[in-house]
Amino acid sequence: VAGKVILFGVVAVFVAWLAVPQLRDGSFKLIRPSEPVTVVLRGESQSSLKPGIEPDEQVLALSINGESRAYSVPLLSRHEIVNDVVGGVPVAVTW
Amino acid sequence: VLGFVPVTHTTWAAWRELHPDTLVLDKHDRSSRDSYQSYYGNGSAGVIGESVRDERLPRKERVVGVAGSTGVKAYPFSALELTLVVNDSFADLDVVVFLDAPTQTGLAYSRTVDGRTLTFDLAPYGGGIQTAFVDRENGSQWLALTGRAISGEMKDATLERVLSHLSFWFAWTDWNPDTALYGD
Numbered sequence: 001v002a003g004k005v006i007l008f009g010v011v012a013v014f015v016a017w018l019a020v021p022q023l024r025d026g027s028f029k030l031i032r033p034s035e036p037v038t039v040v041l042r043g044e045s046q047s048s049l050k051p052g053i054e055p056d057e058q059v060l061a062l063s064i065n066g067e068s069r070a071y072s073v074p075l076l077s078r079h080e081i082v083n084d085v086v087g088g089v090p091v092a093v094t095w
Numbered sequence: 096v097l098g099f100v101p102v103t104h105t106t107w108a109a110w111r112e113l114h115p116d117t118l119v120l121d122k123h124d125r126s127s128r129d130s131y132q133s134y135y136g137n138g139s140a141g142v143i144g145e146s147v148r149d150e151r152l153p154r155k156e157r158v159v160g161v162a163g164s165t166g167v168k169a170y171p172f173s174a175l176e177l178t179l180v181v182n183d184s185f186a187d188l189d190v191v192v193f194l195d196a197p198t199q200t201g202l203a204y205s206r207t208v209d210g211r212t213l214t215f216d217l218a219p220y221g222g223g224i225q226t227a228f229v230d231r232e233n234g235s236q237w238l239a240l241t242g243r244a245i246s247g248e249m250k251d252a253t254l255e256r257v258l259s260h261l262s263f264w265f266a267w268t269d270w271n272p273d274t275a276l277y278g279d
Contacts, residue, residue, distance in 0.1 A: 052122040055108035058129075058199075061117070062102045068117035070110050074129035075122050082120060091100055 064089050071095075101256035103240070105200040112224050113240060140265045149268040151276050156264040159201040160271065161257055163188040168275040169267050175201060180217045180228065180239075182206060185275055190257055191215045192277075193239050195226060201261055204242050204254035 053059070058073035065087025076082065076095035083092055103110065111117060134141070140154055152158070158169040163186030170181060175194035182191050191206040191213075206213045215228035218236060227245070228237040235247030242254030268274060 052125065052127075053107045053119060054127045055106065057107045057127050058104065059107050059110055059119075060102045060104055061110040061114070062100055063114060064100065068110075068114035070107060070117050070119040072107070072120060072122055072127075073104075074127055075120060075125065077129050077131045078125075089100070092097075093102065 060093055060095065062086060062091070062093070064091070069093075099258050101259070103200065103202065104261050105195070105240070106198045109195075109198045109200065109224055109240065145265045145269050147265075147268045147272045149264070149272070149274075151279055152264040154263065154265040157199075157201075158262055158264055158267055159192055159194075159203050159259055160262045160267045160274070161185075161188070161190055161192070161203045161259040162271075163257075166275060167271045167273075168277060169262075169264065169271075170201070170203070170277040171264070172199070172201065174278045180215055181277065182214050183277065188257060191228070191254070193228070195240060197223070200240065202240070202242075203257050203259040205257050206254065208249065208252055208254065 053070075053072050059070040060073060060076065061068065061070040063069075063086075067087040069084060069086050071082055071093050073095060076093070081092055081094045083090070085091070107119075129135075135155070138154055145154070148154075152169075152171055152173075157172045159172075159175070160167065160169050166186035168183070168185045170183075170192045172194060175181065175192065176196055179196065180191060180193050182189075184190070189206050189212045190203050192201070192203045194201045206215065211232065213230040213232050215230050215237070217239075218227040218229045221227045224238070224240055226239040228239055229235070230237065230247075230249070233248040235244045235249035235252075237244045237249070237254060242256065244250050244252045
């Protein structure tokens with residue numbers, strides 16, 4: 001029985017790993033609703049990748065000590081809080 | 096008590112134009128659909144509900160809630176959409192509250208600069224991120240979305256954001272049952 005449980009667990013983790021790209025690249029924390037998001041930042045000028053935000057999408061945004069950040073409201077609706085460091089200042093952004 | 100950092104609740108396009116060097120939380124191409132979209136538009140007070148029912152405004156009216164050290168006040172979007180700029184004083188604060196209607200960006204600044212209290216009007220030119228105030232006292236122009244003076248005697252001065260945030264009316268009154276209400 002123990003062997004079957006272990007096998008089931010391994011299969012479940014493998015399926016989750018396949019299904020959620022964020023787990024594979026290690027840049028996105030496993031989350032539940034209401035669990036904080038590990039911040040991953042992507043400036044459009046830094047790569048050809050797009051941040052995936054529509055122009056009219058609502059964001060919560062801030063600038064501290066010359067550094068600026070934007071956090072998508074639809075994404076915050078899923079996670080409700082982001083922990084980040086902006087301009088050397090630790091901040092928690094909540095929604 | 097955690098310190099307060101003012102945020103700007105606006106559109107991605109407006110923020111990116113204001114701050115071309117901004118970084119953004121990576122969405123990993125997740126949908127731009129907000130899972131609370133229907134909640135924003137219905138009459139529900141949310142999962143927890145409300146402990147205070149203040150009928151001066153509809154429950155889901157959006158307000159710019161401003162807190163002074165001796166009192167709080169709410170500025171409804173419905174009123175700001177008519178005037179766009181409100182010069183006001185309450186508690187220990189002299190404030191200017193602004194709504195950029197196209198992006199639904201509501202901001203509150205102290206209108207005390209270098210010990211002087213200024214009075215602002217919307218400039219009859221500009222638009223978008225170039226929307227500007229003009230102060231009556233010396234005619235300086237101030238960008239409304241950043242609070243920074245771009246011309247005149249006060250050039251390069253910056254209006255200080257006051258403790259404030261956007262909220263639904265029911266949530267604001269639940270936390271601040273004794274709130275004053277602009278236009279009441």
